[in-house]
C-alpha cells in the first residue's frame with residue numbers, strides 16, 4: 434500500500450534536536466518539517482521519509498553531526514555601537530559613558546547619523562546571524578533606520594523607540610516622538626519587526642517622560658526597556674537626589690509591571706526581588722558587560738528561584754566586545770555560581786538554565802513566547818545548527834547542554850541559521866549581507882574615529 438506523502442517547504446534532519454520545550458529534552462536522529470516559515474512537525478528521521486517530501490531536493494538538509502536548537506534571542510543590545518567596538522575599554526561606567534561614549538555618539542549623530550546607525554546596525558546583525566542569534570532587542574536612536582536595516586537582512590528584531598533628551602543631536606525628532614511611535618505601531622511587519630519602547634535609565638529620563646512612556650506602553654500593549662540598577666553609583670545618585678532607590682521611583686511612577694524589561698539589575702534587595710516577582714517584571718542579565726564595566730552581578734539564581742523571568746543579552750559591542758550569545762551563556766553560568774563569595778554554589782545557574790535564558794526566556798521578555806524561543810509545532814522556524822560531533826574540541830558528548838555551554842563556550846561550531854524557515858547562514862556564510870561591503874564600511878568609521886578619539890584624549 435502506498436501512502437501519499439505531504440509536501441513541505443523543507444526538511445532538516447540532524448543527530449540531535451534540543452527543542453527547549455518540553456524542558457530539558459534531547460531528541461535523537463530527528464527531523465524538523467517546515468512550511469510557510471513555520472514548524473509543522475518534529476519527528477524521527479525515518480518516519481519523516483515516509484510522511485513528507487520536499488518540492489526542491491536542495492531543501493532537504495542532512496546535518497548528521499549537528500544539534501539543532503531554537504535561534505538565540507539577544508534580549509538587550511545597541512546595534513549601531515558595533516562601530517565603537519574596542520573604542521573605550523578598561524573604564525568605569527561613568528567615565529566610559531560620559532568621557533568617551535556620549536561625546537563620540539554626539540559627533541557621529543551630528544555629522545552622519547543615518548550612515549552611522551545603518552552601518553553599525555548591519556555590522557551587529559552580521560555578527561549576530563553568524564553567531565546564532567535570530568532575534569535581538571535593540572535600543573538606540575534613529576530606530577526607523579534600524580527597522581529598515583533589519584528588514585534587509587532577514588533577522589527578527591524588537592526595535593525600541595527611545596525617548597531620549599540628553600542633547601538635541603541625539604534625537605532631533607524627539608518632539609515628534611508620539612507620532613513616530615504611532616506610525617510604527619500601526620505598520621504590519623509580518624512578525625519580522627516588533628516595535629517596543631525605551632527610557633534609557635532613571636538618571637537620564639525625567640518623571641514626565643516616564644509618564645509618557647507608561648501611557649504609550651499601555652496604549653499599544655507593548656514593552657518598555659529601561660537600564661535599571663546597573664551600578665551601585667547609579668543607585669546612589671538617585672538616592673542622594675530623592676532619598677529613594679531607582680526601582681522604588683519607577684514603582685511609584687507605575688512602571689514596575691509585566692510590561693517592563695529591566696536591564697542589568699545588579700543590585701537588588703530581597704524585597705526588590707519579591708517586588709519583581711509580584712509585578713512579573715522581565716529582567717535581562719548582561720554578564721559580560723557588567724563584568725567589563727565592573728558594574729556588579731545580577732542575582733540570577735535568586736531571581737530564578739523566585740520565578741522571575743530572566744533573559745540574556747550581550748549589551749553593546751562597546752562594552753562586551755562581541756555579540757556571541759554562546760560566550761554570554763557560559764559566562765552567565767560561571768558568574769551565577771559565585772555571585773557572592775559567601776553564597777557560592779556550583780549548582781547555581783546550570784547549563785540548562787542559561788539555555789532557557791538565551792531562548793524561551795528571551796521570547797517571554799518580549800511577550801513572543803507563542804511565536805519563538807523553542808522548537809515546537811506551530812512556531813516560527815527560527816533554528817540554528819551546531820556541529821557537535823566532528824571536532825576534538827566538542828567531543829566527547831555526555832550531556833548535550835553541558836557540551837554546548839561549557840565545552841564549546843562560543844559560536845565557533847555554529848554552521849547554519851534559519852529565520853522563518855529561510856536559510857540565512859549556510860555552512861558559516863551569511864547570505865543576506867554583503868561581506869566585502871560591510872568590511873569597507875566599518876573601516877571607513879574606524880579611520881574617522883581614530884582621529885576623533887585622539888582629539889578627545891588631548
Ligand SMILES: [Zn+2]
Pocket residue numbers: 509510511660696748749
Ligand atoms: Zn545597554
